[in-house]
Amino acid sequence: MSTLKIALQKSGRLSEDSLSLLKKCGFSIETESGELKASVANFPLEILFLRNSDIPQYLMDGVADLAIIGQNLLAEKEFPIETIMPLGFSKCRVAVAVPKAFSFTSISDLNGLRIATSYPETTRRYFKSQNVRIELHQISGSVEIAPNIDLADAIVDIVSSGNTLAKNNLKEVAVILESEAVLAVSPKIKLNSKIILERFLFRLQSVLRASQSKYLMMNVPNTKIQEISELLPVLKSATVVPLSLEGWSSFQTVINETAFWDVIDKLKASGAQDILVCPIEKIAL
Template sequence: MSRLKIAVQKSGRLNQGSIQLLKDCGIVIDNGKDQLKAPARNFPLEILFLRNADIPQYLEDGVADAAIIGENVLIEKPNKAEVVQKLGFSRCRLSLAVPKNVDYAGAEYFEGKKIATSYPYTLQTFLDKKGIKAEIHVISGSVEIAPNIGLADGICDIVSSGSTLFKNGLKEVETLLKSEAVLAKSQKISAEADEILQKLLFRIRAVLEAQNTKYILMNVPNDKIEEVSALLPVLKSPTIMPLKQKGWSSLHTVIKEDTFWEVIDKLKAAGAEGILTIPIGKVVL
């Protein structure tokens, strides 16, 4: 039986989010401690636990059919893998940072300076676009310490909250790119594996849609139903159920998380009362 081979980060920022996403898709994974390969119990899928930096090559060689990986890693190691879905977790940015006491006026500061980074390709691309000549020192880890030990004048590294920069006496001054976890597929994926990937993608999109959606219930005077319904960005149309109290109905629908408060204010102004929200597990469109 054909299986989809999907690579995920062995350890680090993306590992937990990747495994949780697959579990949210109803996929049960039999993985023990220190396993580098684990099959799914109820879906034709096999997980390869790999070093983050190695995943792009596995995709390019076709050893992995697909991967959950940081978009920044694919950009740093360009290959022919195709991003098929952004996943919305492990958001971060690749930024330049300098010591806090530096009077920074712009990217020209880095002219003739030394920059420590684990992302030389992305950094060089940025510098070339700006017409800046700088010396790049490639470091595989603990980049933040470089300015403190005199190795570099600044760094280029992944930033999430910025707390690591702060602890090391650095400040963020330029954002080169924004990144998040993505689902990518190899150009060498077989037709059978691609068919399985599309089934997985269907589940992933249902999970992602639910994460940005709330189910809401509200009581509405019957003479306000049309006005309230017109305010609702629903999948098709709201469900309306009569209440015991004469002249009132219960209206049920879904609403996007990013417009929630704006819409709620309008609903209240239009006469809706007793508004309740319920989390949604999946949204199958």
């Protein structure tokens, strides 16, 4: 029987979030600490735990059929690897940062200066597009310390909250690209693996839809049902159940969480009462 092989970062926050997502999809993952491969008891899926920077090559070679990986790494490698969907976690950006004392007005201020980075190709492309000449120093790990030890005048690195930059007396001055975890597929995935992939994607999409949605219930006057229906984007049609209180109904639907906050005042103004918002585990369409 064919098995779908998915590559994950072997350690770190991206690995933890990826495993959490797979478990929410109902995959029973059998793994022990330090293992580089894990099987799934209830689905033809095998998990490969790899060094993050090696994952694009494994996809290119067809060793892995899929991977959960950061967009920033795919951009750095520039391999012809298709991205199936964004996953909504591990959001960050590749940014240029300089010492706080640096008087920065534009990216041209870095012309001729030393830039330290773990993303040399991304950095080269960006500064070339800006017509800025740089002296590039490729290093791995602890990029933020480079200006403090006079290895570089500025850096290009991954930024999430910005706390690490602040701790190293640096400030962000330009964003090269935005990134998040994505599901990527090997260009060499076999036909029988593609069949399993469809089943895998159905589970994944059901969980991702649910994470972005909420189940909404409220009591509304019958005379306002149509008005409230027009305020809310719904999957297909809202459920309306008559209450024992004459002239009132329970109005139930599924909405995007952000949509609720956009219309809450309008719902109340239209007479909605006892508004209840509940989480959803999965949505299968």
